[in-house]
Amino acid sequence: MGADPVAGGMTPERSRITVAIVDDHPVVIEGIRSWLATEPRLAVVATGEDPDTVLAASQPADVILLDLRLRGRMAIDKVTELSGAGRRVVVYSEHSDPDTILAVLDAGAVAFLAKQEGREHCVDTVLAAASDRPYVPPALAGAIVGDRRTDRPVLSEKEREALLLWFQSMSKASVARRMNISEHTVKQYVDRARIKYARAGRPAPTKAALLARAIEDGLVRADEIGN
CATH class of the missing domain: 1.10.10 (Arc Repressor Mutant, subunit A)
Known part of the structure; x- marks a missing residue:
């Protein structure tokens, strides 16, 4: 599946928050795009299964929604790479065990969203990420509350x-x-x-x-x- 730089024919205004969706399942992309379409402040500008292709196909997106498992492998290294380049990465995944969530945060993701958490949490997480505000959906809250590690944050x-x-x-x-x-x-x-x-x-x-x-x-x- 190639990148779709004008996702759904949408021409976002400069004032809108732009989003790129990276997932290797077209049905998931369409579902998330329909959720984000309910919020007029959001505009999907690119979709696809390969992060590099998606991000090269459009204007720099304000927020990247990145599936953690792409083509059979975990993409934590891509989270590290994109976050290290200053991109706002929201990871979403069916892998929502606390160790995975904390590893994603340590890699630089601004938030984690479990795939089963639904439209409201998805929209609110993206809006918060775009304005650099913390937003803690249920799976992330559980991982943070259960974290028994030191309270010293891990900075890149x-x-x-x-x-x-x-x-x-x-x-x-x-x-x-x-x-x-x-x-x-x-x-x-x-x-x-x-x-x-x-x-x-x-x-x-x-x-x-x-x-x-x-x-x-x-x-x-x-x-x-x-x-």
Whole structure:
């Protein structure tokens, strides 16, 4: 199945949230597309079974809905790759055991959605992901509540690097130039760190609070901030 860059003939306005759906079952894609079509703020701009083909076929989507199992293999490495590039990835899957969900979050996904959780949770999760707000559907809530690991969030190397440069009094535009990425991607790294702390029950809504959390957890050292 190839990419469908104009999914359903829809021509989204710039103000609408754009979504790409990656799944290797056409019936699932059509079902999710029909759910998202009930929300006028959302526009599906590409669909298909191969992430690279889908994402190359359209404008950059605000949110990527990614099936975790594609063509017989788990795609956690693709979650890591896309998240590392600053993309908002919502993973949805029939594999909703806590270990899988936590692995997906550690890989950088902004949310996990179990396939059986239905239209309302799907729409609300996508809307929240697009605005970098935490949204916790039932399967994700169960995994977080049952998580007996440390409450220190796992940040990617790119997230940590962006935070460190930002904490060193660089503007996000300067951080973007230093890391050779877009300012939007820098903002996503910072926002993802905040989301991870919020999920861990340790919210950090301000820069000062986020710095304090990062130092507490050894993600950055106090002497690095003065460099």
